[in-house]
Amino acid sequence: GQQVMQIPQYQHVQEGEDFTTYCNSSTTLSNIQWYKQRPGGHPVFLIQLVKSGEVKKQKRLTFQFGEAKKNSSLHITATQTTDVGTYFCAGKVVNNNDMRFGAGTRLTVKP
């Protein structure tokens, strides 16, 4: 079964609004990765979080890893049309073999 849950499945925003997607696991994750897939493209790695409570920023994107290392979030401030795409989290459960992807959040931005 799916080890990494991601919500929401879809998000429609007006350009300039903020956007957040959440990733949750019932078990502790050793690390979490975030990927972006543009329409018609393939997933591209954005960032990795490893430490409990870690926060990283990339311009308008803020990534957080929960204190218990069971959840993560990606927040985009003031969305632009270039942010359109599907955002996937991928987490590795401690003592498990490999990364597992969440179902993704598809973001559409209305100009």
Place this chain on the structure above:
Amino acid sequence: EADIYQTPRYLVIGTGKKITLECSQTMGHDKMYWYQQDPGMELHLIHYSYGVNSTEKGDLSSESTVSRIRTEHFPLTLESARPSHTSQYLCASSDWGDYNEQFFGPGTRLTVL
């Protein structure tokens, strides 16, 4: 330039045909993966390999098979294609270790008529 390649990019084929989707990477990665994805939807892991002569089935049951005879090459084969196999197939690779990102190929869009 180090990269990951998939061919063909698009394939339209009739029911019952045997097909092989090619995936090659020049990054020297030990780990390779095949995902099945309907447009804009969830990534379903169908096969993975941790090195030469290592292949494992993923979380989603698939009628396809894979082989890993060379480190850089991880082809996926469907012995008898069916319309239910219509999807996008993404190949990915990563270096050994727990904290390495996956690099994805451009994908093959398969349509079975």
